[in-house]
Structure formats: C-alpha cells, structure tokens
Amino acid sequence: MTSLVEAVRAGRTAEVIGLLEGMTDAERRAAFPELKALRKELRAARWDEPSRRAYPALYVAGTACQTGAAGAASWIAAADMRWSGVSPAVLVHILADREADWLADLVHRLAQRPASARVPYELMSALVRLAGCPVPTTDAYVRGWVEHIGGSWRRGDTVLDRLRGDPHLAELVAALFETNDIGGLLEWGTNGGPNSWNDALARLTVEGALDRSATVDGCVARLLRGGTTADHRVFLRVLGSLALTHEEQRGRVADWLALASDAVSPVASHAQSVLGALVLDGRLAHRHLAELSGAVLFRPERKLVRAQLVLLGKVLARDAGAADGLLPAVAQAFGHEDAAVQERALKLAERHVKKVRSDDVRSELAFAAEQLIPALRGRAVGSLGAAPADAAPVHEEVLPPVPEPVRLAPAPASAAELAEEVGAASASDADVAGFERALDGLVRHAHRDREALLEALEPVISRRWWNDTDRFHGLRAEHHFNHRTVFSPYDGLDLLLATLRGRLSAAALHAVLRRDTPAMTCVHGAMSRAFDARLWEVAYRIRTEPLPFLLSTPTWSTGLLEPEELVERLETYRRLGARVAAADFAQALLRVRRGDRAAATAAAERAAALGTAEGTRLAHWLTAGAPALPRVRRRTSGSRIVVETGELLELQEDFPAPFRALGRPTSAFGEDRYCFHWSDSLRAHWTAVLPEMRELVAVRLLRDLSAVAVDDTRGAASVLPLLAESGGEAGEATHLCLAYGLGARHPEDRLAAVDALLVLAARGQLDTARLGADLGQLARHGCVKPLRLAESLRTAAATGAQATVWGLLSHGLPPLLADLAADGPSGPVRGLGDLLAVAAECAERSGARGELPHLARAADRRGSSRLVSEARRLRGTLVKEVTAA
Structure with missing residues (x-):
C-alpha cells in the first residue's frame, strides 16, 4: 500500500497500473483511505507542480480501489478529477475485470450525472460494451454521443456512415428527440449533405434503418414542445427532408x-x-x-x-x-x-x-x-x-400613480440580525436601501461592541477569499483593496468586512485617503470617487476612531435625506463629542432635501443654533436655494448625440477633494472610454449620491445608455426608472438617456425605459417636445432603430398613455418624414411604417387633430406599402372628424 501511494504521489501512472493489477480486492480496499487523504492534501494546492504530477495517477488508483459502483462513479465524475488528463482507455483497462452487473450499475450512474460533469462518452460507451447492458439515454450520454458522432476526428467518413455503424442507433435517435437544447450540437461543424445530422437522419429513415413513423412523430412532437431556435431549425429540416x-x-x-x-x-x-x-x-x-x-x-x-x-x-x-x-x-x-x-x-x-x-x-x-x-x-x-x-368619447389619459419613495427602516438593533442583512446584501448586490442599512449598521455596531459584531459576522467573513490567512497572510487582501476602486456595492461591504477582520492596516487605509489623484479618468470617475471616498473614510475610522453612526444615511430609498433628521444627527454628534467625518458630512449635504423651502429654512435655523462648524455649513447650504444646473451644450460624437455640462461652482467650494469633481465640466465622451465600472447595480447607487441633481448623474450615464441602442449592450437601462424617480430638473441629459433606452437592443432595457417614461409623465416632468425631437434626430442618425422604438412606444401606449405617446411622435416623426423625397430615391427609414402605425393608433384614441409636417408627402406616395397606408390613415385621422354614414 505504501509503495502504491508513493507511486501515485510521484505521478508514475504506468507503475500504479502495474501495482493495481497485482492487488487483491481486499488490498485495494485497504489502500483507499490513504488515497482519499492524499486527495484532500492535493486539493489545498491543486495548481502547483506536485499536485499536477500526482492527479492522473491518483485518478486511476482511486477508481480501481473503489469497491462500490456509487463510489467509483463519484470518484470518476468529481470536479477535481475532471482535468486529470487520463485517457478513458486506461480506466476501461483497470475496470475490465469487474462483473457485468457492477459495470452496468457504474455506467448508468455515470450517465445520470449532468452533462457539465464532462464524463467522457468513450468511457461510458466502452463500459456499455463490456457490460452488455441497455444503452443509457440520459442527457449526458446523448450529448456525448452526438459530440462523438459529429466530431471531425475521423477522416474519410461522414455522420451518415458513423450512424449506420452504431448498434444503438434506434434507441439513441429516439432519445435525441427528448433531449433539450440539442440543436446547437447537431448543427455544429456540419456542412450539409451526408455530414449533416438532418440529412443523415432523413436518409436513414428512407433506407429503413429508422422507423419512419417514429421519426416523423418524434420531429412533430419536438416542434410541439418548443425549444431553442437551433432545435426548431434542425428538426424542421429533418421533417422537410422526409417529404x-x-x-x-x-x-x-x-x-x-x-x-x-x-x-x-x-x-x-x-x-x-x-x-x-x-x-x-x-x-x-x-x-x-x-x-x-x-x-x-x-x-x-x-x-x-x-x-x-x-x-x-x-x-x-x-x-x-x-x-x-x-x-x-x-x-x-x-x-x-x-x-x-x-x-x-x-x-x-x-x-x-x-x-x-x-x-x-x-x-x-x-x-x-x-x-x-x-x-x-x-x-x-x-x-x-x-x-x-358613435361620436368619439373624450380621451382620458391613464398614467401610473407617481411612485412613492420608501422610508429606510432603522439599522438592525442586534449584531446577529445585522450579520444576516450584510450576508444577504453582499450576496446579491443590494439596492440603495439594503446597502445603506447594512453600512450604517456596521458603523453603529463597530462603535458599540466590535468583538460582538465580529463574532456575529464570522459565518459571513469565513466565506471570503481574503480571509484565508494560510494562503494570503493578509497581504494579498491589502494589496487587492489598495489598488482597486469600489466596483460594486459588494466590494464596498467587502472593504468594511476586511477592515473589521484586521486584513487592512490603518496605514494602508490612510494612504488611500491621502491620495488625491483619481484612480480612473473615465466619465464615471467623479461619481465613483464620491461613492468610494465615504467607504474608505468609514473603513479608516473603524480602525482608528469609530463613528457612532453615519450622518449621510438617507431617509428615503431615492437617497434623499430630510434636513430635520440631519440636524438631529449633528446634535447627537455634539452631545457625544464625536468628530465628524469629512466625506460622510459632504455626502450628507449632497443628499439633504433643499427643494422643500419651508422645511429647509426651519432646519437651517436649528443648524445655525448648534454653534458648530458643521451646523453653520449646513445652515448656509440649506438657505442657498434649490440646486442649480450648469450650462449644457449638445454636440455629436460620431453618430451619437451627446451632452456636455459646464462647471458648477456650488460643488467646488468647501467640499473634500473627491467630491469637487462632481461640479467640474463633463462630457459623455471627452474622457477615457474604457473603464471597469461594469456593474449595473453600482449605477443605481450613483443616483443616490446626487438625489436632487439627476442631470449631473444622467450626463455621466449617457455613454452607457447610448451603448444599449448603438452597440447593443445589455443592462445599463435598468437605472432609468431610478433616474426618473430621482429629484431635480429632468433636462437634456435625462431625456437623451431615456431616448437611447427606448431604442435599446434588448427587450428588458426597452421595458425599463418605458417604465421611466411613464414615471416622468406621471410626475409632470416629461418634456414630450424635447424627447420627441431627440427620438427623431437619433433615428435619422441611425442611433435608434425605428422598429425598436415603435415596440417601446406601442408598449407605453398600451398602458393608456396614448396622448403622451402621440405628443412624442408628433415631434419625432417630422424629421423622418422630411427625408422622404417625392420619389424616394433612397427609400424610407426601415420601420417608419411601424412608427406611423403607433402614431395613427394613438391619434385615433386620443382625439388628436391638426397637421403634421411632411405627412402629406408620405401619404401621397404611390403604392400600398405599410408606410403609405399608415400615413394615409394618420392623415385621415388628423384632418377630419369621423362622421356617421
């Protein structure tokens, strides 16, 4: 047994096979515990040279020393054994002396494993031959069979030739019709004719090797069941080939x-x-x-x-x-x-x-x-x-109720409850409310009882990679966090957990705080720096001077903070003698509600009476008036329409360095185009950084939103409903973001844009003339495809917002109709007929009347295309009332 383990550890596979052939079943069983212990040892350092050398021999030895079929199947299909590189023929050789019933049990257990286990088909098929048992028809076996038959490794024959020689053809073809998502495999690597699956199955059916009725029934049943596009294509071709x-x-x-x-x-x-x-x-x-x-x-x-x-x-x-x-x-x-x-x-x-x-x-x-x-x-x-x-009824526009923000619940009172929320928030990239509650709870409990908090968080922290002291000794975690920005809420919570656990030193945290140069120069850099600065500051204070609680925790899920609540927090800080954290206070100022002038004035008086520097600063901020917007300039960048903003001095004065960039001039494409702010969930938190200045957020999101329409990216439009629910003026940047979202490539992004459109309309903040003109110009530039736009607007109209949609199209269609020359030399924009259909439907239902520029020219064109018929329909609706016959 010792010599077997030594040979395994040395990676001498041929010697291991020789030793196994000379061992009895009892000796193999006795050797297995040592092999199991060696496997556990190698798992800890799987990628070093000794483990790579030992794994092939361990794979063979462990398979041979298993006495039960269940144990052997688990060993063969184990994830850590998957890349051992052992040929299936070697395993067949060492298992060939087992009884047929045992082999049959083994192969059926292996075949029951998911296809992702990557059990070699060659091994399973060889075991079927040795056992003489019925062929398994599981998903893994059928997929392996398809890959084996369709592989290009064998020269001089075709898929048809290989299928003809298969002894289990009828059973496996019958299983083929029952296997989900198999079409892609059947199409892969084929070039038609006898080397394509659909042609081969049809020919075998015509020749009689396959039962015709069974093949036809299988194809029809598979089409009835549905599936992927590739499934439909393959089985429809087989059905068509059978004539x-x-x-x-x-x-x-x-x-x-x-x-x-x-x-x-x-x-x-x-x-x-x-x-x-x-x-x-x-x-x-x-x-x-x-x-x-x-x-x-x-x-x-x-x-x-x-x-x-x-x-x-x-x-x-x-x-x-x-x-x-x-x-x-x-x-x-x-x-x-x-x-x-x-x-x-x-x-x-x-x-x-x-x-x-x-x-x-x-x-x-x-x-x-x-x-x-x-x-x-x-x-x-x-x-x-x-x-x-009958006379057309008076149209009543139906818009959704204005969304009400949700008040944040207090931070969890117990450390155990907080640990559960932190675990949930870090596992799913929590929304603003969940993240802010978890953040404030960590700060409060770290100040109250750090040891009790660490004890409660142990189940959460133990699963983090940076907590592995044996591998990283704390250095890797410090290097990791020191050289990265916070890319997601998950990273932000990880930063605080690592700090609490002692994986980041106070010196390292202080070095990051002192660094004024932005880590990123992309368009998101200002939002990212402001979001990150508070987290790094909180982490540093946890190590040096824990805060009693955060001043900047919002009152509402949108990120807004009520002024009276902030004054009360400053009063508590003064009573406790706590030192205010600069970034935390700066974020509180940006979040405090100033739009309600009566509440802001009353809170300013209380703040001034505090007699502290922060109270005076808050009073001045609240009495300064509603937040102003910088000047805006529109320009084109390639085919895109983008927006640039000027400087906002209000955010340059008396703010920490990481926050000043929020008020500097911004262009959607004037900075580095490549960055690592890929997390869709992080964008939602940026809206809470400036909850009453959504235009400053929108201009920094414009590039991402344009990409969902122009570059067919996915997911960025999920922030649009939050932007619509945010505060402040909805200006050029917000409307352009919405316009790009309505023309997004993916349905879920378009649906998010429709939600935002309806929210803005319900809040009375939608400028239909501006958005409609944007849509028309983007469609002319090719940034937004009219077919996608028509689908979005049809969805919005179906909710009851026909007048709103007509208002958009009445300003968006003229630029497109103006491009139609009398004889149409270049033809109309593709999808323009669909847009006209939506416009006609909305005009009919909303009772719109009047003239639409350039519509008559489209309606007077020859032919009966959809564009012409819908243009005539719209013109008929706009120019006259429907009269009774």
Whole structure:
C-alpha cells in the first residue's frame, strides 16, 4: 500500500497500473483511505507542480480501489478529477475485470450525472460494451454521443456512415428527440449533405434503418414542445427532408393546427403551408380552415396573417358555398393591430359578402366591423352594414400613480440580525436601501461592541477569499483593496468586512485617503470617487476612531435625506463629542432635501443654533436655494448625440477633494472610454449620491445608455426608472438617456425605459417636445432603430398613455418624414411604417387633430406599402372628424 501511494504521489501512472493489477480486492480496499487523504492534501494546492504530477495517477488508483459502483462513479465524475488528463482507455483497462452487473450499475450512474460533469462518452460507451447492458439515454450520454458522432476526428467518413455503424442507433435517435437544447450540437461543424445530422437522419429513415413513423412523430412532437431556435431549425429540416405524403399529413391535422397557433414563426409557417396545401387539394374540410384561420389571424407576424388571408381568398373564389363558414374567420382579422391587415381583410369580406346566405353571418360580420379603425369602419357601414361609429368619447389619459419613495427602516438593533442583512446584501448586490442599512449598521455596531459584531459576522467573513490567512497572510487582501476602486456595492461591504477582520492596516487605509489623484479618468470617475471616498473614510475610522453612526444615511430609498433628521444627527454628534467625518458630512449635504423651502429654512435655523462648524455649513447650504444646473451644450460624437455640462461652482467650494469633481465640466465622451465600472447595480447607487441633481448623474450615464441602442449592450437601462424617480430638473441629459433606452437592443432595457417614461409623465416632468425631437434626430442618425422604438412606444401606449405617446411622435416623426423625397430615391427609414402605425393608433384614441409636417408627402406616395397606408390613415385621422354614414 505504501509503495502504491508513493507511486501515485510521484505521478508514475504506468507503475500504479502495474501495482493495481497485482492487488487483491481486499488490498485495494485497504489502500483507499490513504488515497482519499492524499486527495484532500492535493486539493489545498491543486495548481502547483506536485499536485499536477500526482492527479492522473491518483485518478486511476482511486477508481480501481473503489469497491462500490456509487463510489467509483463519484470518484470518476468529481470536479477535481475532471482535468486529470487520463485517457478513458486506461480506466476501461483497470475496470475490465469487474462483473457485468457492477459495470452496468457504474455506467448508468455515470450517465445520470449532468452533462457539465464532462464524463467522457468513450468511457461510458466502452463500459456499455463490456457490460452488455441497455444503452443509457440520459442527457449526458446523448450529448456525448452526438459530440462523438459529429466530431471531425475521423477522416474519410461522414455522420451518415458513423450512424449506420452504431448498434444503438434506434434507441439513441429516439432519445435525441427528448433531449433539450440539442440543436446547437447537431448543427455544429456540419456542412450539409451526408455530414449533416438532418440529412443523415432523413436518409436513414428512407433506407429503413429508422422507423419512419417514429421519426416523423418524434420531429412533430419536438416542434410541439418548443425549444431553442437551433432545435426548431434542425428538426424542421429533418421533417422537410422526409417529404411527408398526403396521408401522413392528414393524420396529423391536430398537430399542424397546434403548431400554426403557438409555434415560433418558421414552424408555424410550415404548418400553415401543409394545411393550406391539403385545403387546396380538397383533402381538408372548411371547418379545419376556419379553425386554422382563428389561430393564425391573431398572430402578430404580418407575413403569416397575409398568407392566411390569401389562402382564404383562394378557397372563397373556388367555392361560393364556403362564404358562410369562412367569412366569419376573415372578420377575425378586423381586430389586428396592423391597419394594412384590417384593410386587406375588409376587401376580402366585401368581395364575397354577397355569397352569404345566413342573416346570422351578416350580423356577425357587421358586429366584427366595429373593431376596424375609424376610416375603414366608415367604409364597412355601407359594404357590410356595420353600425355607424358613435361620436368619439373624450380621451382620458391613464398614467401610473407617481411612485412613492420608501422610508429606510432603522439599522438592525442586534449584531446577529445585522450579520444576516450584510450576508444577504453582499450576496446579491443590494439596492440603495439594503446597502445603506447594512453600512450604517456596521458603523453603529463597530462603535458599540466590535468583538460582538465580529463574532456575529464570522459565518459571513469565513466565506471570503481574503480571509484565508494560510494562503494570503493578509497581504494579498491589502494589496487587492489598495489598488482597486469600489466596483460594486459588494466590494464596498467587502472593504468594511476586511477592515473589521484586521486584513487592512490603518496605514494602508490612510494612504488611500491621502491620495488625491483619481484612480480612473473615465466619465464615471467623479461619481465613483464620491461613492468610494465615504467607504474608505468609514473603513479608516473603524480602525482608528469609530463613528457612532453615519450622518449621510438617507431617509428615503431615492437617497434623499430630510434636513430635520440631519440636524438631529449633528446634535447627537455634539452631545457625544464625536468628530465628524469629512466625506460622510459632504455626502450628507449632497443628499439633504433643499427643494422643500419651508422645511429647509426651519432646519437651517436649528443648524445655525448648534454653534458648530458643521451646523453653520449646513445652515448656509440649506438657505442657498434649490440646486442649480450648469450650462449644457449638445454636440455629436460620431453618430451619437451627446451632452456636455459646464462647471458648477456650488460643488467646488468647501467640499473634500473627491467630491469637487462632481461640479467640474463633463462630457459623455471627452474622457477615457474604457473603464471597469461594469456593474449595473453600482449605477443605481450613483443616483443616490446626487438625489436632487439627476442631470449631473444622467450626463455621466449617457455613454452607457447610448451603448444599449448603438452597440447593443445589455443592462445599463435598468437605472432609468431610478433616474426618473430621482429629484431635480429632468433636462437634456435625462431625456437623451431615456431616448437611447427606448431604442435599446434588448427587450428588458426597452421595458425599463418605458417604465421611466411613464414615471416622468406621471410626475409632470416629461418634456414630450424635447424627447420627441431627440427620438427623431437619433433615428435619422441611425442611433435608434425605428422598429425598436415603435415596440417601446406601442408598449407605453398600451398602458393608456396614448396622448403622451402621440405628443412624442408628433415631434419625432417630422424629421423622418422630411427625408422622404417625392420619389424616394433612397427609400424610407426601415420601420417608419411601424412608427406611423403607433402614431395613427394613438391619434385615433386620443382625439388628436391638426397637421403634421411632411405627412402629406408620405401619404401621397404611390403604392400600398405599410408606410403609405399608415400615413394615409394618420392623415385621415388628423384632418377630419369621423362622421356617421
């Protein structure tokens, strides 16, 4: 046993295999505890040279010395063994003498492991051959099989050739249809023909190696279940390659109907074409066509809807008796969001309404016509007998209630409760309220009873990397924090926890505080320095002169601090004889509410009566008036529209050095473009640094917000609702940030921008003319894609804010319409028709009237494109009232 462990430690794998072959089962069992102890030893220093040398031999020895299949499976699939580099053939060799039942148990246990365990397929398949057992059909085994078959390591053959020679083809192909997210693997590395999975599966089905019915059922079932785009693409190609007969198609009518109704667009289109062909061949009853129409005509994809209306038109033209059964299906398109679809459906109904025999059907058509847009409904009065529209009701704008800020609860009273909150806040990058409560609680309890606090925090601190004294001896943590800014709230709490634990010295903390040069020169540098300065100061005071509590803890979740509350805190400081921390007091001044002049004046009198320097400074700050904004200049940077701000002297005077940069001139692109302020959660805390000066925050976020639209980045727009809920004037920078957010690439960013839009509108702070003009200019510059913008504005309008959205578009559309020359030499901006559709809908519902510059030129263009039809619809809405026929 000793010689075996020595050979393992020395990494002599060949010698280990020889020793194992000469050992009995009892000797192997006796050796295992030493191997287990060696593994524990190597885990502590996994990446050094001795451990890298020993791991392959340890992997082999541990596998051979396990007596139970469960233990062997755990050893083989362990994460620390995954990169041992041992060939699967070596493990097969040392396991070959085991009983077949034991091997079967082992391979099925290995196959049950997740695919991320990366158990080699070659090992599992070899064990299946040795055991003669049924092949596993688990996710890990099937994925391994697909990678093995599709790999390019074997030259001279194809995927089709490899599948033909597989003894478990039928079982594994059946499992293929049940494996989630497999499409990407099936497509990887293939170039069509016999080396593509879809072609190979189709050919094997045609040859009879695979049961045709099972393959067709598997493809259809997989498409019904849904999945990734790659899954749909692969299995749809297999289905198409099989060229189903009419009988096979008819036998699955219910499946095609379900796919046409709910599947993704390419799959629904295929199902629609299959059913359409059956209908035109007379192999499908009209009731099935009506059912199909009911499913398709409610879909948003205009291509599918138009194709369905074309199909209905063909059948109605062929069979006069189909009108009673199919025209009600046509009428379902009267409620489609696209006016062009409504007009096409109305024309179809008008063309065939004379064939209707039933009065009930005529009544149904007339009733359905009430869903048409006003211009078309007026037509339907005469052609379908629809009732004339009543006088348009007075529009009532629906906006969400103004969000109310949440008052922060007091810091946790007990150290144990605080430890729970700190653990939760540091695990999830807490919001402003959670972070500020945790920060103030750490300060209070460090002042009250440092030892009790450390004891309560031990479960939290023990999981931190910087607490590993055996590896870092405290030096690595000090170096790490000394050379980094605070990149997230998580880092900020880590800084304080490391300080409490003694991992950062007072000298190191003081050196950082004395450093005036900013660590970053990016556009976020001023916000970052102000946020960081308070945290470093708090950490230093914890080591030298703990503060009783923080002056700057906000009253509200937005970051605002009530002036009376700050005065009371200063009174307590004077009573305790505590020395005020400069950065903490500076942040308190920036947070204190000055917009309420009555409250600010009353608090100023109390502050002046304190007789302290801080009281006098606070009184002067409160009586100075509402915060002013610096001058603003707009310019272009590449294709982007950006904003520069001038100097704000109010923030230059009597503030510590890290805070003065907040009042210096700023440009969204005038400084380093690359930085490490990647955390979306950190941006939320910047809004709480200047809760009554949101423009100074917005101008520093403008570059990030422009990137969500121009560069298709993700996540930065999550700060927009907080910016909208913040205080101060909503000026150029705020509206530009919102404009970029409305044109963001990702839906979650656009939804955040819509939330911010509605909040600003509800607070009466939205300048629709300014934002609309920004949107028009950004779309002209190519920074914002009109299709994305139309989706955002349609979402906002759907909440009831039609007048607000119309106000935006009435100022945003003219610049885009002005670019349309009479003959359209370069064509319209892509998506302009969608914007016009949203504008027409909002104008109809809000009762807008008047003229829109350049709209007439678009409406007078030739053709029936969506742009032209929606321009005509909008012009008709704006220039005249809808009259009863």
